Amino acid sequence: QVQIVESGGGLVQPGGSLRLSCAASGFTLHYYAIGWFRQAPGKEREGVSCITSSDDSTNYADSVKGRFTISRDNAKNTVYLQMNSLKPEDPAVYYCATAGICGTTWYREYEYDYWGQGTQVTVSS
Numbered sequence: 001q002v003q004i005v006e007s008g009g010g011l012v013q014p015g016g017s018l019r020l021s022c023a024a025s026g027f028t029l030h031y032y033a034i035g036w037f038r039q040a041p042g043k044e045r046e047g048v049s050c051i052t053s054s055d056d057s058t059n060y061a062d063s064v065k066g067r068f069t070i071s072r073d074n075a076k077n078t079v080y081l082q083m084n085s086l087k088p089e090d091p092a093v094y095y096c097a098t099a100g101i102c103g104t105t106w107y108r109e110y111e112y113d114y115w116g117q118g119t120q121v122t123v124s125s
Helices: none
Strands: 003-007 010-012 018-025 033-039 046-051 058-060 068-073 078-083 092-099 112-115 119-123
Touching (some): 018 119, 033 068, 033 078, 058 068
Parallel strands (some): 010 119
Antiparallel strands (some): 003 018, 092 119
């Protein structure tokens, strides 16, 4: 059974850090591009980052550049999203999803196939 599970969300103070994990079962993440998205209440889901399968090149939304880092650990079949300097505008449910490539429209939901159930990130003092 193909399954993707996100974890690592939680409550953090502004300026703090979290590392989200995207783990797969039933298939190998290494063969897929992986995207991270987020959705805040009342807002559309937005693309945060994408990492390719070929050379691990990355893409980031302007709102998170310099603060978030996406990476892979193929031995653990996991993709991570390291989030530093978290801001009050970052809280959302964060999702990971699979795609063929991180193309020019990597930030569009329709580029992705399998999705996880999400993990909640809350930023509050």
